[in-house]
Amino acid sequence: MGMLSEFKTFIARGSVVDLAVGVVIGAAFGKIVTALVDGIVMPIVALVTGGASVADWKYVVTPAQLDAAGQQVAAEVAFRYGLVLQTLIDFTLIAFVIFLFLKAYNRLRATEPAAAPPEDVLLLREIRDALKRPV
Template identity: 75%
Template sequence: MGMIGEFKEFISRGNVVDLAVGVVIGAAFGKIVTALVDGIVMPAIGYVTGGVSVSDWKYVLKPSQLDAAGKEVAAEVAIKYGQFLQTAIDFLLIAFVIFLVLKAYNRVRKPAEAPATPEDIVLLREIRDSLKK
């Protein structure tokens, strides 16, 4: 079997296709949750905090330097932790929603049937039980 044949076999396996579908759906799902965070959750947090966007939160180590004309001579040095908080909230919401979806999926999914016990094991158990008596 040549390389083309091996590649066809690799691609035709269900796991590869399932993984590809999962990645595409996961990316789309991430965009939905990001829109939820950016459009609903963060504005609500901004409203509670006085209209300041969370992504704009920062700790200024050194303010920017302006000259007499008002032009910026030296840029501000700041630790911008707001964007990190927004991304962390985004991640937590995505993880929580995925948890809820998987929990619902597992509830709906039929339980897997237990595989049948091999006949030799059944016979050995019967022998064991009869010896106990």
């Protein structure tokens, strides 16, 4: 079997296609949640904290150095913990929504009727039950 035919077989599997669809939908969903956090959640946090954007929160270790003309000679060194906090909020919201989605999905799957056992299993159960009965 050539490499091209093996690749066709690999791609034709349902699980690979499902995974690809899941990755694309997950990336789009991540953008939606990021827009929600940037557009709604963080402005509310900024109102509570006095108007400062969370992404701008930082601890400056060394301030930027400027020359006499006001040009920056050396960039500031800072820990930008606000970006980390905003990313953690994004992650938490995405994880929570995925949790809710999977919880609803599992509930729907659980309500599906169980498949009837095969005929040979039913016959074996009848034989077992007949052997258990007293004579």
